[in-house]
Amino acid sequence: MKLAVMVNEGPYQHQSADSALQFVRAALSKGHEIFRVFFYHDGVNNSTRFPVPPQDDRNIVDSWSKLAAEHNIDLVVCIAAAQRRGILDADEAKRQGKDGNNIAPGFRISGLGQLIEAGIQADRLVVFGD
């Protein structure tokens, strides 16, 4: 089955990101295709490369980046939600006149159209949030 995933909460404070990661891993292991993971609301905070969680804790952002690299998964961050919350790639930082960017490897910033397209293209769109 072709699956799309939406993540609506940031890492650590809510379990949504952990659940979404575990769902994606489980789906891949069963041979399903992940069409896209779309990050919205505080879910965009999954895509900053700067978190430094305690060493004995899981690193959620790194887990996403690793998953994207290993399985070629399209991780898309909503641009409108990202701009509100200070998530920038190099192009956006330049465009907005900011002095740096913080996007983690494997993520890309794009529009809400990518969410609607995922809803159309995938057999199921699975939403993780509160």
Added chain:
Amino acid sequence: MAEPWEDDEVEGPVFKFLYVNRKAPYGTIYALESLEVVLIAAAFEQDVSLAFVDDGVYQIKKGQDTAGIGMKNFSPTYRALEGYDVEKLYVEKEALEERGLTTDDLIVPVEVVSRAEMADLMDEQDVILSF
């Protein structure tokens, strides 16, 4: 000038999209960002419905005044949805009653459906986005 996120329209079959609004309009950003999805998604010309359940019914309540909390009152935007061909708005009857509201309290015309009918409506959809 077209913004970079405005060029990703897709052509193809029409799907039934339902946006389920569950939260009060202020206090969290879910309602506002849900509305942003609905407005952007309108460009895709899908078969769109909105559902208001739980505290989500407060999103379309008349007489919202946000002056005291320093936030924008975005409720007039719901009245503009018609211009985006988003005309199917469903409100759960029990959610209204539990909050002492009637359709006279709402800023847009809606269809009131029972909790059971809302479940049927969800069953008919291709894609459900819950906010």
